[in-house]
Amino acid sequence: MTVLMAGCGDLGTEAGLRFAAAGHRVVGWRRSPEKLPASIEGAAADLSSGELPPIPADATAVVVAIAADAPTEAAYRAAYVDGLSNMLDAVQRSDAPVRRILFVSSTAVYGDAGGDWIDESTTPEPGGFSGRIIREAEELLLSRLGGTGITPVVLRLGGIYGPGRTRLIDQVHGGSALIPAESRFTNRIHRDDAAAAIVHLCTMNPVPAPVYLGVDNEPAELGEVLLFLAAELGLPQPPSGTAESRAPAGAPKASGEPSRGGNKRCSNALLRSTGFEFTYPSFREGYRDILAGVGVRYP
Template structure:
């Protein structure tokens, strides 16, 4: 049997390596460079039809990432790409037992610091988040074997924006508490493998976030201490795009999944130690 990974960036590549280590045959596909750039008509050109899908494809992982922050880039990477893969499966008469779409907790919007679960309304008014939600609905509406994994902010090898901001002194402690949610790249990849390979009947939607939502200021102070630097100065705002919500991944854990990095502390210590590599 074959696992098809559509979207072989850092996360998709890590998923593929883990599946191959388990003895699975993995086929990875990625869009050509610039495929999600905006065209002259105000939106990115539609993706080219995919090549034939291997007839023995048992699992499909949709792990595309937008090439920019524009609505055009998001529509191309999520809505158009999902429709393209689903259309190719129908075209080739291939019926995988599992299709997993890598989504984002951004679909939830602002909950004023409250907890969100898979049952919480995914009603973000942000245009890009609404496009991610549209792609979710497309998969769940067209496939009886679809699973959506909503990941919070991914960090890990090579993803050092927050660390760099503490190092260079540009980090600012928010004046008000600001909840943040995150998941280490390795845990995100492990969750995808778990849901596609180890769970017999997965739920339609899972939330993928570590076990400790935390105030951004606490993370910044922790990183400063780990780096042996003074704590960041207080300010009025932060550059973080995280919404005011706390993500609860209890359903994922109840499926038998265990985090290698259950909180930001273990994860950032691994990043600071140089553990792992970011895949090109």
């Protein structure tokens, strides 16, 4: 099987390495293809530009793993809507035997659910421009591929953490972490499990469902995660409060895009029903593995 990774950042590269390790040919598109490992055939591409390399003639699966260049509405639209549209144009112009296109999405399309459980049957209600634009891209994928014989798959990932993604650890270690005054559930997935899920959904024999939630087994309150990290680091418990309570007097209040993730509990039952197994079923295993690898940074 030949897999085209349209977008080969950290997550796309890890997924590409796993495809290659399984014996598949992998072609990776990114702006700086020279940064890709040898097992991924790199090609220079900017999805938002519309000027893309030819689709590999024997490509049977495409993974679209896009990231916006900046946290702005324009950057999100250029990456997710324009980039995906250009990718689909290229596939539909080609004669490649593509049978499956997986789009890496986000649980941000659900917005805030007040701590309730949600799954693939829950109607998306984005709370900000990021979720709204990513949802628009999902709908574009599903509508464009209808009747083409190509199976669309949307993988809505929770907050990705892992190597190089240590924001919460850094906050606890640096003393800036705050336990929310009110309950706030968070959902996450280790980078390696996210990459493994991409490979699994692209290679499984049964035809996959249109949408899957890519989160680990245990939605957790943010405060619980911060307390766990403090204990693992041997540090005092972070204080409780809000971001505003730590802002300097007279500082402007944040506005615009709501806090990422919202307050919801995402179920991964559908993904697990396909036979997928997590290496890091909860934040505890994942963060312990990260700390074991970078402990020298956190004396």
